[in-house]
Amino acid sequence: MKKINSIFAILLLLTASGCAEFLEEENKSNVTAEEFYETAEGYEALINANYSALRNIYGDDPWMFVCGTDLYQEGRDRPPQGLSKYFELNSSSSGVDFLYVNCYKAIQLANSAIHYADITEQTGVTTQYLGEARFLRANAYFLLVQSYGGVGMITEYVDEPILQFDRSNAEEVYAFIIAELEGAMGQVSSGAYDGHVNQRAVENLLAKVHLTRGYEAFGTADDFAKAASYADNVINGQGLNLTSEELWTPGNDMNEEVIFSVQWSAGSISADPTGMGNKQQSYFGPYMGGSEVAGDAPYKTYTTLPNRFALDLYEEGDERWYSTFMTEVFTRYYDYFDVDDHSSLMVEDFYEPRWFTAQDSIDYVNAHPGVEYHSYGTTDPNGGAISLDRATMIVKKFDDPTSLFGGASSTRDFIVSRLAETYLVAAEAYLQAGDPSTGLDRLNVVRERAGVADASLGEFDLDYILDERARELLGEYHRWFDLKRTGKLVERASAHNSWITPSNFEGANGNLKILRPIPQNAIDLNQNKDFPQNPAYE
Template sequence: MKISFKYISYFLLFILGLSMTLTSCTDDLNVTPKDDDEFLSDDFFKDPTSYKQVLAKLYAGLYVGGNDGDGMPDISGLGGDFSSYLRLMFVTQEFPTDEAIVAWNDDGLPALNMQRWSPSNQFLYGIFSRAFYEISVANEFLRQTTDEKLTERGFDSNLKAEVATFRAEARFLRAFSYYNLMDLFGNVPITTEKDPVGLFYPEQKTRAEVFAYIESELKDIDAGLAASKTNEYGRVDKTAAKFLLAQIYLNSKVYTGTERFNDAAIVCNDIITGSGYTFANVPYNYLFAANNDRNGAQTEVIFPVIGDGNAIRATGGGMSFILHASIGGSMDAGKQGMNGGWAGIRTRPEFVKLFPDVDASGDKRGTFYTNGQTLDVTDASVFTNGYAVTKYSNLNSDGTAAQRTDIPDTDFPMYRLSDVYLMYAEATLRGASSGNVATALGYVNKIRLRAGAGIVSTSDLTLDFILDERARELFWECHRRTDLIRFGKFTGGSKIWQWKGGVKNGSSTDSFRDLMPIPSTAIQANPTLKQNPGY
């Protein structure tokens, strides 16, 4: 099946010929024919090309909010732009932290800026539902691709072998969604392809049980995933599963109460020394340019969420949201390769102060726009309060234009090798017996040399330094909330930033907010769900 994956991901979002709207987390997959021209699931899967199309739907769901891009939203009650997975990850991982703040007053956004959210927050409902929707599509795909089903449909061994790889990828994407649910909400239900379709109340599992399920899945799919760097660009391979495994091990103390730092270091070392992914020896800004899939940056990107200005119809999701929303004030949108800005996202002064200057002379990663912007965020609803961030661009790395200016070509680097370097260094500093401090220092300095930030010595390599270095290297890549929680600095008073706690100079917040509340809509749909403490 020689189909361009990048294009079917976005052009064939009507796959299954179904209206698949997740009305609650208790509906595994609500499958209803939309009109007489559409097919039921069994009929659809008689076409051998359908399997890659469904896989593409799963990947596309990371960027777009519904069929036809932002149109025909997947999630009932939320528009396609508001329910984009990547957009919701950015909202929940960045807005409650020192790295970003949004000017808009949409119901629920100011609360995220200030760590004052409630179970009725529509954006928490959005990511909860989006993750379970992706799980539902993966479950249905796995039901339809058993060896028994493929044999009944008369497919040969070649297709069966290809579909076996698709199944492993679907299981990875399902594990990815369970990871986000575990990270944000803690105790959540688990549904798999073995559960019935339709209304039922899946049992809510403890965070530790969800962790164990994810770990088991990631280990089990290793044999079925494509070898490292052999899959189509944009699709995951064995290394992506190892990255997620290292990520859960690094955060294991938070999720389960048990440290797994040595396991994290072992997996990170395996990725660094044996995966074939290599550190991109290109300028830092190349990693976030419109042609970051081919300008040399792609050698370190383990799991990209692919973008394409011509193929994607999502004007408000994914990278289109991140780029448009970060342009405002006196900024020239054309210098970012865009046709305009939405005057939404900028950063807080505490993050700016992690860099030696604001003009990227002492650290090329500190790309701020300051003209007409104040460092202090006196009024969170005013875009010009707070420095703007120009990390992402819809221009090619040589300055030439991308395909179009309304929807960017820029791929989002969900997982990259630099993060693995920093995870290894952190695990080593936290006592991983297999870790080596000199090796960790080398990895950190490799990152800093690319940034023009200067090397550091062993005495500089502390956990506080690693947290700051993760911010400098990985900001606006949807890691900050998780990182701050792991370091014990998300809630409480050990780390304060403007508007944390709802006051201009920041204040301590309650530790129960390390977990987001289970959305009230989900509890109404499934009364067996128990709310997180404090809410």
């Protein structure tokens, strides 16, 4: 068994300890936490703690998911500069330990659930819960291996600090992930998604893992074909039946296209409503005003804004332009969601699309006297007056009208995987497997729902898929992984992010800063002094 270092073992123990304290508070007897886990009630609580760990991974700051890519740039406030611009990126940079810490916490909880599965009181769902824990552990390792490359693997329950550990290579980590998911397949529920991992979610992750491994030097000859097959199993003939607006309507988070999500409730954040919820709505837009708008508009951090390239990707008639962005801001922002008939509402801000003509602009202003008209080219961090509130384009698809103003107050679900992305995974997998015609068919299902013309076989390539993923998945936490997976990170970030040049990626001894560095604390506290840092940071 590969070992993890002491600081993270301690973090894991603290996590387990914290969970135990919570469970003991819920348990009204004098039994220990370990005894509690051996009961059906205690084991279910331990599984719930595993799901709660996902909130730390996906519900907090998105820097490791979206920064330093081709779609987002800083606005008035700055994300961590190393992750955003690369030239300051090193093992001590702000934010580089985010997934390292939170994924290992999730792994320890999963290891605990797997450990107690054979010990606990057996019920009709014990095996199902075991499969769910294996999926969650595999998901955490998948995030780690994509971000850092090979990592220390811990596959058993940790009950004491480990002072030194070895580093598995990426090939070994991928093999473990796939084996775990294949094992979980026959254990989890085959039923409809209800918030618990089911077989469809497992197959969907297997599709993504095989697709990602297929680009690696150690990838197998059939990885892309397997990715396509798993993706088609998930699709299973289901079309994209919702409109793109319905897909993101608040209160419709458990719609038919969701494959796996992280869930919140009002009760889950009641202890700290502005600190414990889902932060996703707080990003991808300008500051909307202070306490004077509290309750009437969402809090936006003004940090990670869609750039000009991202906005340029949309064409006239693409329904995703309107389902993704708040193009008209009413006097009360949330009336967009709360009022069915918008015809009588006053528009205060309008964000012009790229395809508006001069006459279109004149006509709009005449129909909306007094509107603050934001011309195209001024609504992104490249050309916008980002010192002003409401100056840049607003991503609305994650907005929560029930949230408090400020911080992480949203109780909307975080959508980890959904059907349209699976179609795009299938499109990419078929292309790379040598069957572009079938891949194009999968991609055009997504375009048809958006109301735009089918792509042609002549334009269907990897860059086209990445552009389509940008249009469909803007603001969802895929982009850095998409560019890293496809080998397009340096090329596309340098071409479309004005803060980044190819030289920003230059690391030690001619190596490129593609992988993130192993956090310095992990290196310093590991008594195995032969543990290697990623080459670009040595």
